[in-house]
Amino acid sequence: MNVTIESQLWTEMYSKARSLAENLLNNVYKELYQSHTSEEHHKFILLKVQAAIIQLELCSGFLNLVMTPENCFARKVILKSLIHIVFEYSSTLRNNHIKTLMDLCDHKGFTSEKENLSRIVKASKKALKQIDKYRELRRKTTGHYDPDIAKQVLLIESINEDESIEAIKQFIYFNNVVLESLSKIGRK
Numbered sequence: 001m002n003v004t005i006e007s008q009l010w011t012e013m014y015s016k017a018r019s020l021a022e023n024l025l026n027n028v029y030k031e032l033y034q035s036h037t038s039e040e041h042h043k044f045i046l047l048k049v050q051a052a053i054i055q056l057e058l059c060s061g062f063l064n065l066v067m068t069p070e071n072c073f074a075r076k077v078i079l080k081s082l083i084h085i086v087f088e089y090s091s092t093l094r095n096n097h098i099k100t101l102m103d104l105c106d107h108k109g110f111t112s113e114k115e116n117l118s119r120i121v122k123a124s125k126k127a128l129k130q131i132d133k134y135r136e137l138r139r140k141t142t143g144h145y146d147p148d149i150a151k152q153v154l155l156i157e158s159i160n161e162d163e164s165i166e167a168i169k170q171f172i173y174f175n176n177v178v179l180e181s182l183s184k185i186g187r188k
Contacts, residue, residue: 084142127170
């Protein structure tokens, strides 16, 4: 397939994904200010808002990524921003939100959703470990900007495009499953 056509297809696909993520976020945000049946329901909506924010950020970043030529420094700079989002949010998920979501599944009797989430969490561990290896990149080039600019450049240059893109794609899929689970569980 022609590289230009392939690039156009990826751009179109991520443009649609970004548009869907934007609509989802705006709809979930509206839910936040509607009356809730319980404090538990409000927790679901808050989890859903955060997952929708992340989905929009990742889809927007991926759209920028596919519009940038491969194997150039600018592409790695876009990747570092995506890595930062995944790094920080995956930490929040692992240390807090997944447990909260599992507890809410138990409380509402959503055994199949809990099993599905457990399966997806387990399947995503490898991708998340790939992102964890960028801890120093995050610390020196995204979360904070190290005064040693040469070190920043070296860390950005060290990003493996294929590996990090695959890990981020898996995380987008994972986050989408979390959003779907939140939608199903939050209905009751």
